[in-house]
Amino acid sequence: MTLGSLIGEIQGRQHQVTVYRSGNRLEIETWLAGHGVNAESRSLPSPGPNPFIEIKTDGEVIGIIGVEAIEALLEPPIYRPGDQNGISEGYRVLFDILERMVFSAMSRRELLAVSREIEDRAFRVGEGTLWVGFQTLSTFKSQVDVYRTLSDETNLTIHIYGVEDWTPPAISGISYHTEEATRFEPYWVLAYDGGPDENQACGLVAKEYPDEYTGFWTNDPTTVEDIATTFNTV
Amino acid sequence: MGEPEEGPDQQNRAAMGSSPPRLAEDQFYRALASSRRRHLLYYLLENEKCAVEELASVLSGWEATTTGTMYTSADRSAIFLQLLHNHLPRLADAGLIDYDSNSGTVQLESLHPQVTDIIRRSVEAEQPEQSE
Numbered sequence: 001m002t003l004g005s006l007i008g009e010i011q012g013r014q015h016q017v018t019v020y021r022s023g024n025r026l027e028i029e030t031w032l033a034g035h036g037v038n039a040e041s042r043s044l045p046s047p048g049p050n051p052f053i054e055i056k057t058d059g060e061v062i063g064i065i066g067v068e069a070i071e072a073l074l075e076p077p078i079y080r081p082g083d084q085n086g087i088s089e090g091y092r093v094l095f096d097i098l099e100r101m102v103f104s105a106m107s108r109r110e111l112l113a114v115s116r117e118i119e120d121r122a123f124r125v126g127e128g129t130l131w132v133g134f135q136t137l138s139t140f141k142s143q144v145d146v147y148r149t150l151s152d153e154t155n156l157t158i159h160i161y162g163v164e165d166w167t168p169p170a171i172s173g174i175s176y177h178t179e180e181a182t183r184f185e186p187y188w189v190l191a192y193d194g195g196p197d198e199n200q201a202c203g204l205v206a207k208e209y210p211d212e213y214t215g216f217w218t219n220d221p222t223t224v225e226d227i228a229t230t231f232n233t234v
Numbered sequence: 235m236g237e238p239e240e241g242p243d244q245q246n247r248a249a250m251g252s253s254p255p256r257l258a259e260d261q262f263y264r265a266l267a268s269s270r271r272r273h274l275l276y277y278l279l280e281n282e283k284c285a286v287e288e289l290a291s292v293l294s295g296w297e298a299t300t301t302g303t304m305y306t307s308a309d310r311s312a313i314f315l316q317l318l319h320n321h322l323p324r325l326a327d328a329g330l331i332d333y334d335s336n337s338g339t340v341q342l343e344s345l346h347p348q349v350t351d352i353i354r355r356s357v358e359a360e361q362p363e364q365s366e
Binding site for chain 2: 053060
């Protein structure tokens with residue numbers, strides 16, 4: 001399986017998104033539409049409940065949650081892994097409800113926020129393996145401090161993939177893989193196996209297009225394993 | 235006999251389904267003695283006929299926004315089953331809704347304005363608790 005075929009497979013899942021609200025179209029509906037997800041809307045009486053959203057995948061309800069809880073999508077927070085303020089709460093929710101849903105037109109900032117949630121989860125568990133594809137190693141340059149902390153303060157095994165256009169510093173616990181890395185070049189990808197706890201597994205796969213990315217994130221252990229496998233077959 | 239039952243006013247009330255005399259019946263209050271049932275009736279005031287599936291989603295969402303949590307598929311299924319086995323039969327018995335178990339649809343009976351007023355007020359009274 002390649003990362004491309006993995007995105008294709010996830011794209012085949014059928015989502016039905018319904019926004020319940022009173023009044024006008026919400027910002028989140030505009031965001032979803034702008035990212036390739038169609039959302040229907042239903043009218044709520046006013047006064048009444050705050051707006052909420054229902055996600056169905058392949059005919060089955062995945063979850064129902066207040067729109068407020070997923071508004072983190074609109075202004076993704078960027079925190080360092082292990083930041084104890086726990087403000088990435090909003091992002092954890094997104095892993096529960098909007099996982100394995102392919103979004104188009106993702107920005108670097110949006111992907112960075114998702115990546116941070118994955119790194120933070122790896123940090124919190126402190127064990128296991130984290131695979132990260134940085135496209136080119138020079139992209140890793142701005143993340144060296146974050147990954148040094150991630151490696152120094154945990155027992156994680158970290159594998160970093162990227163086309164060698166820069167020589168990264170040697171950090172104990174981190175290994176670099178540049179052979180055959182061109183096949184990862186169009187992809188922003190992370191996979192964390194959850195260490196001792198499979199339920200903590202999570203990952204992100206996004207393909208770069210001019211000025212934007214298309215991809216998905218997941219907390220499904222099997223899908224995370226599929227992502228990890230694409231790295232291990234180098 | 236001798237009661238004004240045949241009067242035009244009474245006929246008019248009867249045509250409106252749940253007429254004010256219901257306000258003296260215990261069953262009416264029992265039917266309303268659940269926030270889920272009041273929410274359900276309130277939603278039906280605007281969407282007169284809808285599927286039980288939709289009601290399960292609406293009640294789940296309503297509670298999810300109030301508690302600030304996600305309602306999972308299991309949470310929603312539990313509400314769906316309670317609708318089928320408890321809430322809908324009670325409301326139907328009280329003459330407030332018509333529930334068609336074959337099509338899985340629920341329709342509001344034509345309610346007297348006093349009854350709709352009570353339903354509205356009960357939900358409006360919750361509003362201060364919901365942060366705006």
